């Protein structure tokens with residue numbers, strides 16, 4: 001009666017943002033299915049994926065909302081920033097325009113999420129080195145100046161994809177550990193499962209009703 | 215002894231030595247070797263003990279003595295033997311006793327032996343019996359192990375007072391179930407009574423266990439009312455087990471649904487009124503002045519909550535492999551999301567009823583439609599939340615068309631007179647601007663192309679048809695030329711507004727047809743205006759109606775060469791400055807294309823009229839003497855000049 005795959009201690013909510021065609025849906029798909037979707041249709045509104053990961057021995061469920069990059073959906077997707085614990089902000093290293101738009105994405109992210117939301121910058125399509133239009137150094141500097149975490153990834157080869165999602169989770173977890181993220185606050189983007197380590201079978205558990213978390 | 219020997223010797227001698235007994239005797243004596251004859255020696259020795267003096271008397275008495283002695287000895291002997299005999303007798307007695315004893319023992323042994331035989335038989339029998347019984351005991355044990363619960367299992371099933379479940383509860387429950395099933399095998403054998411009894415007792419155990427499990431599950435579910443429910447694997451097992459009791463299973467799920475329903479209502483209200491930590495993100499209601507954002511945020515929240523709740527349900531039911539699982543999940547999910555319907559509906563209605571204007575209403579309608587579709591992918595069609603979304607969308611859409619219709623009705627209510635320049639009126643321009651705003655908001659809309667097309671035609675008829683009516687009404691008091699000009703200007707304005715958008719082809723065509731009709735009117739007005747000005751109008755009329763039986767044209771009044779000559783001269787001056795003859799209204803046509811077309815086509819009309827006149831005049835039958843002089847220009851020349 002081991003803790004099943006559904007038993008996790010936290011749920012972290014993520015949102016993926018960035019211009020259309022930068023590969024947001026592909027990144028999500030690569031992360032959840034470990035496959036590359038070569039001809040992925042444009043996202044309509046938002047899509048949704050989940051995966052359970054482990055951070056410091058804790059099982060964490062990631063609930064990931066992939067938003068449409070098309071301008072006409074902007075009003076819709078903005079509503080999904082609310083309550084995100086992590087925001088993955090994606091640009092395409094082969095298209096400078098997608099990089100140039102980052103500051104507007106960042107403004108949205110900062111305004112619409114809570115102050116503790118971990119924002120992770122992803123330069124996608126790192127497999128297309130020959131068509132590179134934005135250098136690593138430039139983006140790295142942008143990330144540093146804005147206090148963002150940063151990696152270049154490829155949804156195609158899977159390079160660094162896992163790392164980006166996991167590093168974000170680690171950072172969120174660390175925020176919880178050092179108390180800077182208040183779980184009790186609504187819309188922290190993190191949901192805590194009170195009886196976290198439940199794998200040990202205690203024979204006469206007094207059915208302890210978890211104190212109301214709110 | 216010696217005596218006996220002597221006697222024996224005496225008696226035997228006469229027979230052995232018949233010839234001379236004495237000599238034989240002598241010989242014998244002589245032959246006797248006393249040294250070696252021990253008996254003789256013994257006899258002599260004994261003799262010497264009492265034959266002390268060799269006297270006659272003694273010799274004579276010897277015999278008697280010896281016989282006396284022998285008698286004494288024999289008497290001694292008898293005496294001695296008497297003793298021996300007596301002792302032997304007693305030994306005999308003893309031996310006889312012993313023999314009897316032995317005999318007795320033998321008999322007894324024999325009897326005992328006979329008795330023992332039975333015993334052994336019995337023992338063997340008992341041993342066999344015992345083995346058989348042991349076997350049966352083993353079978354019985356095995357039977358009990360298979361068909362009875364262990365005491366600790368019973369205890370586990372019965373549980374503790376606080377209602378907590380033992381971790382092995384489900385194992386025990388599974389065993390009860392197994393036993394119950396196995397009993398059916400028993401019923402097929404000749405152990406029916408046992409089978410029935412056990413079945414009955416297992417059924418009792420089962421019932422009470424399910425009852426307990428249900429109460430426990432109910433409590434667990436009831437507790438899952440905080441934002442993120444902790445669904446334990448034990449609870450999943452509980453629901454798996456309860457599948458055997460559909461009613462209890464359903465009740466437990468209902469309990470879960472109710473708890474979750476409460477939780478998301480609370481979460482929704484919190485998001486609306488409290489927002490995130492430190493107010494970021496801000497409470498949704500803070501944006502209530504911005505209807506699109508306000509409603510959009512609520513909808514996004516509902517979408518995410520629905521997705522999460524669906525996941526929770528899937529987690530809860532992951533072990534339940536019932537085929538109707540998806541249906542069950544949908545059912546419960548519908549129940550869970552039902553609670554937020556009211557708070558959502560109330561707020562959306564507030565926004566919609568506040569009449570934020572057609573453009574916003576239209577955007578709202580599209581937003582609601584979009585979410586109805588998006589959330590519809592998570593819920594089944596009959597879910598209340600979808601119903602509410604649909605109602606909201608329908609209401610918003612109704613309000614939108616309502617506001618368009620009100621606008622249109624207002625247009626028709628107080629129709630303005632056309633301005634002097636016969637251009638579109640203020641209300642027309644404003645309405646078209648509104649239409650443009652609505653239609654262009656569609657560019658940024660999120661609904662499918664099909665829907666968009668349907669909407670467009672409806673919007674068009676709500677706006678364009680009343681507009682045309684309005685124009686017709688306001689044109690009704692004008693002269694024909696003014697009316698045509700004004701209508702052309704108005705229709706053209708509408709056409710250019712619509713031409714910017716998709717799916718307007720039909721409307722454009724309809725407008726074009728109306729424009730064309732008015733252009734035709736204008737052209738004929740223009741042409742007849744020119745003919746009147748040059749004084750050819752009546753002439754042309756006569757020519758057109760002339761029949762050969764009326765005689766030659768030249769004989770008809772008004773067709774005299776003199777009259778004609780004057781008119782043709784005026785026509786010539788028209789040919790030199792045709793623009794001076796254009797109707798003032800035609801220059802008010804706002805579209806240069808229309809203006810050009812009108813001009814060109816009215817000139818064509820003039821040319822064809824001239825041609826008809828020319829043909830008639832130059833026809834010899836009409837009796838004109840010098841037609842070339844009368845009409846110096848050929849129709850080709852005229853055409854060349856005018857067109």
Ligand SMILES: Nc1nc2c(ncn2[C@@H]2O[C@H](COP(=O)(O)OP(=O)(O)OP(=O)(O)O)[C@@H](O)[C@H]2O)c(=O)[nH]1
Pocket residue numbers: 018019020021022023024025026027037038039040041042043044067068069070124125126127128153154155156157
């Ligand atoms: N070579 C390469 N192509 C990629 C990579 N990631 C995505 N693509 C391609 O880029 C295109 C767009 O990817 P999507 O994931 O649909 O982009 P998106 O950001 O979700 O776009 P929207 O949904 O419109 O916002 C697809 O044709 C992918 O095949 C990558 O890492 N390498």
Ligand SMILES: [Mg+2]
Pocket residue numbers: 024025026041042043066067068069
């Ligand atoms: Mg996408």
